[in-house]
Amino acid sequence: MYNNEKSLKLFQKRKDILAKKDILPQELLDLAEFAFKNQFKAFNSSSSVLPQDLKLAPVNEVISGKPLLARSSFPYDFEASLKLFHILLDYLKNSSGPIKASAEIIESEIKKDPELVRVAFEKYLEADDHFFRIFGEKTPESPRTLNFLAQTSITPSIAGITDKLNLALPQNHTWTFGHCPVCGSLPYISSLQGKEGARHLHCSFCHTDYRFLRMVCPFCDEKKEACFEYFTVKEHPGFRVDVCKTCNMYMKTIDFRQLDKKNLPILDDLESLTLDIMARNEGYNRPTLSAWGF
Template sequence: MNFDYSSAKEQLDKKVSELREKPFLPEELVNLISNVAAIQLEAQQHSAPTIPTDLAPEDANLQGRPLLARENFTYDYEQACKLVDELAELVGKEEGPIAEATTMITASIKSGELDLKQAFKAYLETDDDFFMGWAEKMPEAPRTLSFLVQSALTPSIKAVAAALEEKLPHQPADTSERADSAELDFELEQPAPRSHGHCPICGSVPFMHTLHHQQGFRYANCSFCHTEYRVRRMACAYCDNTNADSLKFFTVEEAPGYRVDVCDSCKTYMKTADFREVNKVSVPALNDLESLPLDFVAVEEGYNRGTLSVWGF
């Protein structure tokens, strides 16, 4: 799948304009995230990781095994190192604890105390102990290192995922309940929903859902490789619960076009973007930020988010 930089940049710019209109989002946060996202898009054009070929068999993938486990993802090492420097310079211009933490990280890289290759490996392998050790050194901004590492690796990860997406096997759509011929034809053109909530490419859990098309087909947005894939309409992404009585959703006025889907079985929540009747631009990583009021309400109601944002916090 070819990466259309111009289209992606246009979408990003429009979405950032929407974010700037939200009174609950600090200008400094919007500026930081929009600048990082722009750097990532530019880098994705030139990212050149080796694409793995040792993938899970088609039948195993359809049964839930990812094509490539996240710890086996390749990346453009030279580019990632340059991005850490560029992102550190950007974040270092901020004020407060995050800038101080970034200064410490930069000094640790130069002194050799922090090995970036080890940090990249720790992120791919979800080695929380590695990042916890560094978090203890910067208690006022504990997730600064994970933010820099994750942001620097994202262009490579997305490039690998885009190449692997073309290798995903497709199972036949279930059209047994489709009576209308036009609806049936449209259904046949769409990928069938996956029977598991996790990403078919890397196996990670999604960070958001998005509804597409008039029918409201439900798609998940992967928290690691950013792949968007179709999932079942009624199922918890985390525990696979399909009991309609324990799957609910709610909305808030401050976040039009969004809702929170909650699971009373595992007490988790997932936000869903539904822009079918709202004139908004969809960029999942920024949709997550724009729908922040729903996170506060979901937590107040006793539910937990199943994963961090794609920004590492």
């Protein structure tokens, strides 16, 4: 995503169209655009050198389900991530509404504990959501602010490492399990691509796009057709919500093949927030946070 300059142009073009539609608050769209633009800069300035002693799983084990490198073992460029963290924190401090107050609280917590940002990055790598939920009690009006900051600022560095790691894996392979072959995390959204509508999953941590089987639940491996349902709403053309009645999970699927629109999963996830609310109201769950950490 960040290795292609076209994604940035596409983000800005689609954001302008979205702003006219009144689906999402303008402040949220502006924040997303600011964050995405600065993620690009951070991606280009992050070091993505793989440490010599990095232990990767053998490819045959990855094909049978072991991640190439568990997310908790991912190296990352701390300085570049820290810089982006403070750029985003400053932006939030200059915004209005509850998130401004949360940003000010986070800044004063960093003054008390200068290691807080490093700890937040490590907890994010370890997928320790408990840490962020407890911290969120200090910023009750926007409890996911620290998670948003940590995730958004470390992601470009992780993406640079992922681009290198991906070279070790077979390309155009159809994976037979739902988790990401690179890092082992769960996907946050899926898309149908190409003439035959190949199903691709998009990793919630390293953003790898990997092909997966069409009629299998990526969360519980259910294969019985009768267990799957989906719904669409006319306000969100090109999106559908796939649900699995066995594990009660749902996943949004992007299918822009009939539309004059290019998909960009990180923005597609934000654009279709209403569908998450609808799916939850129907009693279905999503095992991952949004692509933005909230």
